[in-house]
Each structure stands twice: as structure tokens, then as C-alpha cells.
Amino acid sequence: MSEKRLRRVLATAVFGAALAAIPAGPAVAAEPAAACAWQKTVWDLPPGAEIGEVDAYDGSRYAVGITGLRPLWGDGVADPRGTLWDNGKVVFRADTSVPHLRDVNASGLVIGDTVVDGVFHAVTVGHGGQVTKLPANPAWTSSSAWAVNNAGDVAGWADAGSRLILVVWPGNAPGTYRELPTPQNLGYHHLADLDEQGRVIVQTDAGTGGYVVDPAGQWRVLASMGADGSSTPWGIRGGRVVGSVDGAGSYAAAEWNARGELVRTIRTGLREGVSLGGNGTIAGYGSQSGVVLWRDGAVVAQPITTNFTLAGLSDDERTIAGVEAKRPSHYRCS
Template sequence: MWDLPAGADVGTLDGYDGERWAVGITGNRARMGDGIMNARGTLWDHGKVALRVSDEIPHLNDVNAAGLVVGDTVVGNGFVGITVDHDGTTHQLPGDPAWDGYSADLVSDSGDIVGTATVDLKSRVVVWPAGAPGTYRVLPTPDVKYLHLQDVDRQGRIIAQGDSNVGGLVWDTDGRWRQLASNGTPWAVRDGRVVGGLNDTSAAAEWTARGTLVRTTGSGALDATAIGGNGTAATGSSTPSGGRCSGVTAWSATRCPPSRPGSPSTGSATTNGRWSAWNPAGRSSTTAADR
């Protein structure tokens, strides 16, 4: 369970290392709709609030197992990518003055930071490598109108969601983007294994880092949302109950996350979810992913 700071009554988890650190937003429930008023970026350490920023920015987008927080803030007339110390101090990542703006969206457990830069209304994927501080490189980026970076693994593989006619994408260590087979949405990548869901059949799925579909499950799971350290993939199925999740929940269409640490952290504040685990052999169990 994740504590809420004083004065807040709702929150989201946007980044989680699977064991200790998490980042997201806390604030107050909107009087109408699902929004959050007085939203402030928040960092948790073992479920306890370690930092809540004092204003709407900076945004805290992700955190790794070492506690490295990345996000974005406004400098001048545009957004810039940053790292954030646990006392709220921000450090701007280098960028190209020709960019209209940029953000740090993901950070791997190796310390590589991945983000997006906007140039003439088009997105470019940018990597700030841990092994070369103060530098960055722009990756060849698919020519799509929409690109959302979802996850990065320790080896530097990146998964993303593109336009509806493109679907899921994976950047492998050979330096190429590939579409996921069978119109899939990726949620997590670990050691070259990509998990997510099929858009056309609402089934949890796994792919290789080259986009090849490995297997699906027809057991009622809508998505595979996390991969544990032992190779177990956690999947979720919707069980609407009309209740509410307690504590902090993360945005998703239909599910609440389990309350115990190490479980998948996607969900909503309006339904309860059943979670099962999918191990490398494809067998189901009732435990969550062991990260």
C-alpha cells in the first residue's frame, strides 16, 4: 500500500522499480470526472512518501532501482528533460537548441535515460547513456503521428505505442524498430521479453524483442503488465465490483492493482482486479510477479 501525503486523497503510480521506489502524482479527487486537482509529483520509498514537489512542475515520470528519478520541467518557453534529487533539486539534461521541447520519460536499472524530443511537431526518441554522462544520441524514430514510450530494459531495449495503424513497437539492441505481430500493445520489457495485450482479441501476449509473437493466453487475462526477476509475467483480468481501490492506484482502463509490493501497478479507482502470474513455461499461478 502506498501512503498519501497530508491533504491528498488520491494518487497515481506512473513509474515503479518493482521493489522499493515509485513515482507518480498525488492530489485531490476532481469534483467531476476522473482528473486530479492540485496534482503534485510524488516519490515513494517502500510505500512511504519521500518527496512531494511543491508545484505542478516538475513532473516525475520514472524511477529506477537505484532511486534515480527522471522527468521534465519548464525552462524558458519549453519543456526540458531532467533528473530530480530526492530533495526536489532538478538537473537539466543536455539537449539540442533546435528542439521545440523534450522530456525524460524512462530510466533503466542500468541508468540509461530515454525520452522524447519534439521537432516541427514530430517526436524523436532520445537516449542519455549512463556510460557517457553529459551526452545524448537521437535514435532513428518511426514516422508516426503518435509515439508513447512505455518501458526500457537493462540492456536498452525500448517498447512504445504508435499510431493505431502501427500498434506496438520495440527497439532492439541491433538498432532497429520493429512492429509487434498481431496488433499488440506492449506494457513491459525485461531481458528481451516483451509482454502486453492483443488489441483485436483482448488477450495477454508475449513477444520476442524482434516483435515475433511467442504465445497468448485465453484465460480471461486482458494484458500482461509486468515481468518478474524469475521470468514470471503478471497478467490482469477485469472484475468490476462497483467498489473502489484504497490508497494510491494507477491509471488504466479497467483494473485496480493488488496492494502488495511487487505486483503490477496499473489499475483504476473504480473496479477490483484478479491477478494471476504467467511463468516462462506458460503455466498459470496465483502469485504476482516476483521482481
């Protein structure tokens, strides 16, 4: 199972344990599109693959994840191989377990990492499987790319001995990179998302759980509920961050601004925010089973009532991409 999917599964399990303490959601209000019917489409799998996972969705047509075989026991995917989809059709599948495909933008630029001479390197991956290393500092012992925006900015990590570095490869300056200072003793670190203005959100286990990092390298803690609380960010768009918070035995979906200030906690209808659409709607997990769309203080649609792992909401807010019953798929409002 991929790190990103594992993190989300664990978070979902934790929040699920608190559902009894959360009020049931309200009746669904008007849908985001008039006369809307949500129809499911199951995506193609490459020859020989039985199941798959979706790790990233560009909000329009492209998605990346893994495909492989059903494991003999347990969860996850056996013999996982990075896979790129275009509108649910397989464009490319890696021949081996690397390269890892971490993210893709609306132009189809795929980023991730691969192993060269026993060392991980941040790379871009062409639709035919061509791997191109991103520029690196010789002092780095490894690097990996985790997120790309539509401007072509790529964000990821580099290790330099005992030092962890947040790295941005700017889309408007090919062949260059910026090293951003990283707090010491960060512990677990997952780069969850990158917005069009170059802001990064990071999940950690270092006390607070979440940060928003601006393009200048300023790390801001995402506020939580109480001194002992923590935050888990999942999506960012235009400096608006969504995720969840916990503290004092209470859980809630949450929204922060670009300064890390807690704008609101959401306790009715939505228990975890995952993705933001182009009109500001939050897609996430509901107080009950399934995926909901939340906007302006209320649930505006509950397109999915089954166990669905959400990868993202489209820019036009009419498509929800993810995985259901171990099959990549999407629901489309039409």
C-alpha cells in the same frame, strides 16, 4: 489523470468489453512462494493530499506517481503533484504541477520533465526536489524523459520542429545523448518501458500499435493477430515483451521476443500482460476482475480480486505495486 494511466484505463475498458468472449480462468495453481499469504499495505500520502496514482515502480523499493485532491467530478486527481515513495513512505512531493516524475530506478534515480522559460526539458530530479536538465541539442524545441533502467540509461522524446526524435541518454556516458531515427507519421507515441539492455517499447496508433526499438535504433513492429490487428506492449525485460493483441474481434494477452515476433497469445486466465518479474512470471489482469500472476502456461496466483491498477511486479515476484480505490498501495507475499 497522467497519460500513462489514462492509456492503461482505456485499454482496460476495451479489453473488459471482450470478457464475455474469453473463457474463464482455470483454478489457481501453486503460488510462486511456498505458504504465501498476500497482505495489503496502503502507502502514505503527503499532508493535504487525499488520493494518488502510481505511474512507475522500480521492482524493489521506489515508485513515482502523483498525489492530490479528489476532483469535484470525474476521474483523475485534482491539483496533481509529482510524488516519490520509498517502500510506501513519501520521500518527496513537488510544490507545483511540475516537475513531472515519469520513472525511477533501483538506485532512486528519478527522471521526467519540467518547464523552463516556457519550454519542456528532460530532467533528473533529486530526492530533495533538485532539478537537473539532461543535455539537449539546441535544435530541439522540447524534450521529455520517460523511462530509466538500473544501468542509468534514460529514454525519452525530443521535438525538432516537425520532427519527432527518440532520445537515449546513456548512463555510462554522462553529459551525452543519442538521437535515434523515428518513423514518420508515428502519430500517438507513448514510451512504455526500457529494459536493462537498452531496448525500448513504444505504443502508437500508427496501424500496428506497438514497436520494440533496439539500442542501434532499429524499430521492429510487434506482430499482431491478422492483417487488421494491433498490439499494445506494456513491459519489457531482457528482450521479452508483454502486453496484448487484438484482431478479427478477438483479444488476448501476448508475449513477443526482441525481434517483435509473437511468441504466444494467452487466452486463458490472463487477458493483458503488464509487468515481468525476475523469474519470468507475468503480472497482469485476469480473465475476471483483479490481478493474476501467470507462468509456464498457467495462472500461478491471483493475489488481488478487486479493481486494482497495476504499476509493476517486484524483481523477487513477491510484491505487486499499484493503486486501489485511488490509494497507492502494494500487496506483499509473505
